[in-house]
Amino acid sequence: MELEFLGTGAGSPAKSRNVSSVALKLLEEINEIWLFDVGEGTQHQILRTTIKPRKISKIFITHLHGDHLFGLPGFLSSRSFQGAQKNEPLVIFGPRGIADFVKTSMRVSQSKLSYPIKFVELTQDGLIFENSRFRVYAAHLNHRIECFGYRIEEKDYPGELLVDKLIAAQVPSGPLYGQLKAGKKVTLADGRVLDGRDYLGETRKGRIIAILGDTRQTPAIAKLAQNADVLVHESTFGRGEAHLAHDYYHSTCMEAAQCALRCQVKQLFLTHISARYVGIQALQLAKDASKVFPKTKVVKDFDVFTVPFPTRKRGVHS
Amino acid sequence: MELEFLGTGAGSPAKSRNVSSVALKLLEEINEIWLFDVGEGTQHQILRTTIKPRKISKIFITHLHGDHLFGLPGFLSSRSFQGAQKNEPLVIFGPRGIADFVKTSMRVSQSKLSYPIKFVELTQDGLIFENSRFRVYAAHLNHRIECFGYRIEEKDYPGELLVDKLIAAQVPSGPLYGQLKAGKKVTLADGRVLDGRDYLGETRKGRIIAILGDTRQTPAIAKLAQNADVLVHESTFGRGEAHLAHDYYHSTCMEAAQCALRCQVKQLFLTHISARYVGIQALQLAKDASKVFPKTKVVKDFDVFTVPFPTRKRGVHS
Numbered sequence A, B: 001m002e003l004e005f006l007g008t009g010a011g012s013p014a015k016s017r018n019v020s021s022v023a024l025k026l027l028e029e030i031n032e033i034w035l036f037d038v039g040e041g042t043q044h045q046i047l048r049t050t051i052k053p054r055k056i057s058k059i060f061i062t063h064l065h066g067d068h069l070f071g072l073p074g075f076l077s078s079r080s081f082q083g084a085q086k087n088e089p090l091v092i093f094g095p096r097g098i099a100d101f102v103k104t105s106m107r108v109s110q111s112k113l114s115y116p117i118k119f120v121e122l123t124q125d126g127l128i129f130e131n132s133r134f135r136v137y138a139a140h141l142n143h144r145i146e147c148f149g150y151r152i153e154e155k156d157y158p159g160e161l162l163v164d165k166l167i168a169a170q171v172p173s174g175p176l177y178g179q180l181k182a183g184k185k186v187t188l189a190d191g192r193v194l195d196g197r198d199y200l201g202e203t204r205k206g207r208i209i210a211i212l213g214d215t216r217q218t219p220a221i222a223k224l225a226q227n228a229d230v231l232v233h234e235s236t237f238g239r240g241e242a243h244l245a246h247d248y249y250h251s252t253c254m255e256a257a258q259c260a261l262r263c264q265v266k267q268l269f270l271t272h273i274s275a276r277y278v279g280i281q282a283l284q285l286a287k288d289a290s291k292v293f294p295k296t297k298v299v300k301d302f303d304v305f306t307v308p309f310p311t312r313k314r315g316v317h318s
């Protein structure tokens, strides 16, 4: 599981930062990539990475401001042009209006895509997607227009079957191992009753990623970010600019840090960096925020981070 | 008058060529820049030039395929963000549907632009714009979807008043000079009748630029390109690929060259170069075309060309 930042700027593209997009690479887990926001030029950024557009199976749009959205029609067309198949559908989650925008763009440009798109227009907070490995939750943030943040929860990995322990207990191998692995109770031929949970290794906790859109501070953030391994938070303004941030429906680096601290996240990534902060000034955002929350980093375009497994909780049967 | 190529690729952006856009810089003439097509990432390309978005007063869209269009919403937003004023309006010419696309994009993203936009949706061939210095004509090309080419005619510069000749003829200076400069007949106090046209220098012919969209060969091209100083022609396919070009509603480099020859243009710029032609292969397109029309060049992103004044015709009163 990796996060690859494709655009880390705010508002308009700048030479050093493109507008918003971040890829959550779940290649090892489910052989898919999920994209969060698609600012103009996201497909150009992807050209400079190893990401294959056809691997992108889901797109989550936080809000419909142009710097988070206007790269979507071009990306969809190029995904088609680059050979995505009928059986490689794409699901687009986002606020109401996302389907209208995409459909108008495809209709006007007479683009015929090689794959189907399913739109999920969000209206309320809660679980929006679940498969065998992940759950995704969305919640309304507080921005000038309707805006969502996302929480991606990886389900826990069940413990491995402790084969050595079974052999030591002289349990014969066979179909019964499968039942033990599923944590069930089984009765052996010799009459012994074994509890599978006694023969399972450590449960590995799944990881939690919270990716927010543009927002003021609002209680909904805690719902999304609580105990997250990684929090991706906007930082449009710097220390001492809380009033400005509030007026423009954004956050400061300090607010993001306080939020990370409160929500007990493991790592804070600051993004959506204004063109007013270049070079050393962007580093100052991180420096200031670090005083509140040490594990803070201002991300740059093309930064890639592996999301480590949490160590905070151990499986109860280890 | 300069042409600056901002995107010279076909279909999808590539590392070396962005999708279509070319700027006609009329800064010396009327202090304006006109943009022809706005593929995705055009605003990013503009960041790497000296072009100021607020100087762009007119946009001409050839057709609504995404690679010519999808950069428009982002460009419009950034032009606003970068401080274009209420009195710096923008006129967008293009096929039917252009207003729908732009208005939907602006509505969905809740973008409020700082300047007004006027849409001119084209339906037929002919004169589409005229001011004191320029005339612009549009004509339907032959592409998979409705597509226009544009001919920009600079009006002739009237000859300078030959003051030395007037002094030699002992014509007293005064308001009467203005009438002579306008080419009128005037009667002097001593009874002499002078024809202003006898006292005017060489008329300087205006320049003609033809910028085509994607197209097969079609008679309409001659209307646009005849005697042009510069012809910007697509070259999606190479020598020997006329069938392919026809099937995909495009042209080969050879067809473009034959067209340039037939229309007696001065200079041919080949653009809309497929990603199949990289490096030396793109040069081969020019090499092949040059055998038919020597003044051929395959353009690259950020190429800038000054359009010279034609020398073919001299003012009749010189």
Ligand SMILES: [Zn+2]
Pocket: A010, A011, A020, A065, A067, A068, A214, A272
């Ligand atoms: Zn934003």
Ligand SMILES: [Zn+2]
Pocket: B010, B011, B020, B065, B067, B068, B214, B272
């Ligand atoms: Zn094209």
